[in-house]
Amino acid sequence: MARRFHFWTRAFILPVLIVVLATAFVVVAGGSTVVAQEPRDSAPSDEDLGPPAEVEVVSQGRVANLAPRPPLTEAQRQEWAGRLRRLYATAPEVWPAAVVDSSVTPVELGLLPEMPFPADNPYTPEKAELGKLLFFDPRLSGSGQIACATCHDPELGWGDNRSTSFGHDRQPLRRNAPSLLNVGHAKTLFWDGRAESLEAQALAVLVNRDEMRGDPEAIERAVEGVPEYRQRFQRVFGDVEVGFDEIAKALATYERTIVGERSPFDAFLKGRQEALSDSALIGLHLFRTQAGCMNCHHGPAFTDDAFHEMGLSNYGRRMEDLGRYRVSRDPADVGRFKTPSLRSVTSTKPYMHNGLFPLLGVLSMYNAGMPTRRPNPAQMEDPMFPRKSPLLKPLFLNDQDIDDLVAFLESLEEPLQRIRVAVP
Numbered sequence: 001m002a003r004r005f006h007f008w009t010r011a012f013i014l015p016v017l018i019v020v021l022a023t024a025f026v027v028v029a030g031g032s033t034v035v036a037q038e039p040r041d042s043a044p045s046d047e048d049l050g051p052p053a054e055v056e057v058v059s060q061g062r063v064a065n066l067a068p069r070p071p072l073t074e075a076q077r078q079e080w081a082g083r084l085r086r087l088y089a090t091a092p093e094v095w096p097a098a099v100v101d102s103s104v105t106p107v108e109l110g111l112l113p114e115m116p117f118p119a120d121n122p123y124t125p126e127k128a129e130l131g132k133l134l135f136f137d138p139r140l141s142g143s144g145q146i147a148c149a150t151c152h153d154p155e156l157g158w159g160d161n162r163s164t165s166f167g168h169d170r171q172p173l174r175r176n177a178p179s180l181l182n183v184g185h186a187k188t189l190f191w192d193g194r195a196e197s198l199e200a201q202a203l204a205v206l207v208n209r210d211e212m213r214g215d216p217e218a219i220e221r222a223v224e225g226v227p228e229y230r231q232r233f234q235r236v237f238g239d240v241e242v243g244f245d246e247i248a249k250a251l252a253t254y255e256r257t258i259v260g261e262r263s264p265f266d267a268f269l270k271g272r273q274e275a276l277s278d279s280a281l282i283g284l285h286l287f288r289t290q291a292g293c294m295n296c297h298h299g300p301a302f303t304d305d306a307f308h309e310m311g312l313s314n315y316g317r318r319m320e321d322l323g324r325y326r327v328s329r330d331p332a333d334v335g336r337f338k339t340p341s342l343r344s345v346t347s348t349k350p351y352m353h354n355g356l357f358p359l360l361g362v363l364s365m366y367n368a369g370m371p372t373r374r375p376n377p378a379q380m381e382d383p384m385f386p387r388k389s390p391l392l393k394p395l396f397l398n399d400q401d402i403d404d405l406v407a408f409l410e411s412l413e414e415p416l417q418r419i420r421v422a423v424p
């Protein structure tokens with residue numbers, strides 16, 4: 001772990017930190033102040049359970065406090081973990097307050113509620129079963145080769161473990177395939193939120209030329225040509241005729257059954273204290289406090305269902321992805337992407353909308369406050385130039401802290417599912 005982190009330290013943190021340091025130096029030398037969080041130098045005190053202390057760095061030209069805080073000794077860690085165990089043995093409502101920006105109202109972490117089903121597409125077991133068959137059936141694609149499960153594979157955490165997926169004719173797609181675990185709880189779909197319901201999302205991907213390149217009528221005919229499907233459609237929808245909308249409704253119903261509640265963190269929430277190791281418990285507290293993750297990854301699904309600019313849009317470069325802007329056409333949304341859920345995140349590498357980062361790379365970037373891009377002279381007046389979320393700040397975490405955060409994220413992992421489907 002430490003070796004891998006050092007690689008990322010060299011590859012990411014150092015360049016980013018140099019930029020941060022250089023910027024801070026300029027700001028400090030220019031006479032203004034830089035606000036930085038104070039690193040801890042001893043075992044955390046009770047004050048650490050509240051908002052972290054903020055100090056103003058006003059030293060002339062020298063930037064203080066940008067080094068990671070010192071690690072704890074083994075004895076300090078044990079004492080700290082013991083204290084956290086007592087605090088977190090309670091219901092989430094009485095956990096120590098999460099530390100977030102004053103603009104954010106975090107919803108507490110917790111067990112996921114029961115899955116909601118829309119009134120115009122209620123749950124029936126037969127419909128979910130039909131949707132499951134369709135989800136694994138390559139008949140739904142123009143080539144007859146690609147099923148939903150090709151890119152959303154339950155054995156790969158409902159993603160495809162690729163940076164970006166291959167679509168029709170093995171064309172590389174531009175974005176990483178998100179996990180579908182708990183997707184029925186999402187308020188909007190796709191990295192830019194361009195679909196509002198699972199039904200609409202399914203219709204979009206089936207006919208997308210780059211993805212499944214299906215033709216609605218051809219798909220209807222292919223499915224209708226299978227006697228078992230005709231019977232199942234009749235049982236579910238009361239009609240032997242197979243309609244494209246019904247295919248989407250069945251797929252969406254199946255997707256709403258893809259839920260997880262068997263992670264160690266869920267077991268912990270249900271009262272099984274030993275389900276979280278000391279490291280994971282310390283990581284949980286870091287996640288909710290010093291690391292600032294609850295600014296965006298909050299609530300039972302670990303997402304605020306909002307869009308943020310993380311400095312990763314590659315604006316003006318070859319890999320540019322304007323994100324939410326492509327849907328809203330609001331310049332403020334350039335480069336903003338949807339906050340993904342973090343449940344079972346450790347089984348869906350690689351990460352971010354472009355799938356370019358391993359987990360330690362992501363955490364290293366967070367620790368450095370994420371990349372900051374400065375406009376070049378031609379971009380100075382550009383109203384489209386993306387502005388990084390003000391919620392992202394350098395965190396001053398040390399290797400031990402990063403390991404604890406990883407241990408916590410690992411505790412969100414569901415047992416992988418191997419699903420065998422006999423497509424008719």
Ligand code: HEC
Nearest residue numbers: 147148151165166167175176177178189190191192202205
């Ligand atoms: C070729 C690979 C591929 C196939 C096949 C595929 N998907 Fe996807 N899926 C993706 C990618 C890539 C994205 C993200 C695209 C984006 O955000 O622009 C995505 C996004 C989604 C989302 C949004 C998830 C979220 O959290 O926002 C859902 C739901 C989904 N797919 C369901 C399906 C269903 C249902 C099918 C079959 C009808 C399907 N997908 C077929 C690659 C694929």
Ligand code: HEC
Nearest residue numbers: 291293295296308312337338339340351352353366389391
């Ligand atoms: C300002 C809001 C914000 C904060 C704060 C934040 N995240 Fe994120 N997180 C996001 C967004 C948005 C993405 C997707 C970005 C993209 O794809 O470009 C993301 C992506 C991730 C991913 C990749 C998930 C995937 O499926 O690709 C991980 C892991 C992650 N965050 C963990 C964390 C941790 C740990 C923290 C605290 C150190 C944190 N995040 C803090 C908004 C945030």
